Amino acid sequence: MAHKKHKKGLHPRNPHNKRYDFPKLIKSLPKLGDYVFENKYDELSIDFANADAVLVLNKALLAHFYNIKSWSIPSGYLCPPIPGRADYLHYIADLLAQYNDNEIPKGSNIKGLDIGIGANCIYPIIGNSVYDWSFVGSDIEKESIDSSENIINSNASLKGNIECRLQLNHDSIFTGVIKEDDRFDFTLCNPPFHKSQKDAEIGSKRKVQNLTKKVVEKASLNFGGKNNELWCKGGEVAFVKAMIKQSKKYSKNCFWFTTIVSKKDNLPFIYDELDKIKPEEYDTIEMQHGQKISRIVIWTFLSKQEQENWANTWSK
DSSP states (O other): OOEEOOOSSSOTTOTTSSOOOHHHHHHHOGGGGGTOEEOTTSOEEOOTTOHHHHHHHHHHHHHHHHOOOOOOOOTTSOOOOHHHHHHHHHHHHHHHHTTTTTOOOOSTTSEEEEETOTTTOHHHHHHHHHHOOEEEEEESOHHHHHHHHHHHHTOTTTTTTEEEEEOOOTTOSSTTTSOTTOOEEEEEEOOOOBSSHHHHHHHHHHHHHHHHOSOOSOOOOTTOOOHHHHBOTTHHHHHHHHHHHHHGGGTTTEEEEEEEEOOGGGHHHHHHHHHHHOOSEEEEEEEEETTEEEEEEEEEOOOHHHHHHHHTTSOO
């Protein structure tokens, strides 16, 4: 298994590689101007510990870079940091290009499955906007599905390209979502990181203290997040192990299964589970955003010949 080392900084194709150009973003969404100020370094910024400011920044980024003119999420739901989310999609594009004469396959015939689309629909939005891919997004919360469907229906570019499916069985990841005749070129997942609500609250407090450089007694996440978005029993390891175990049943429905793994110490447990189910290949791709390093673990059950046959169905 070749371990792909991260490159410093965001993916080269990520448009968020440079500092935020606030004047341009304000042009795309004038309301952002209400939250922008000059910091002590005489640079334009926002208060990243202010949930309202972060939400409006996301709206501006989506409008400016992805032509999404209508985007909102219910109060308290996860407001994702867009630069890091975009990176995941760009690395998936590189992965697919390896089977397409080093050309990124584009178009709606390339289909992804987003496990945990959330209320924000962010991965399908970016993947569709940048690469014209189509998506199915699943979630266990009806309010999240309703919110994502509202985003899709409010933006003409997304209509017909993203389908939402409610997962009724909270113990199942793929069953009840993947249909018998479905073919997905990749799956995506940003699994719940924490093991409990208490752990999530401690993580939130630490994040706000790092942003504000002040001691806080209690903190709400600046990026929000409902329980199922932030924690599950056993945390990231338990969720990813369950995903790996359940993926084998759908070995011919998907080319590459992938998931984010936030913590390096979790990798040995995840590799152990992969060794148990014996995929044809598995690997890890590292990503870096600032000081934070995260990983994409990928695995496939397709033989080399099956991989080649699959890729031949893409329009080159």
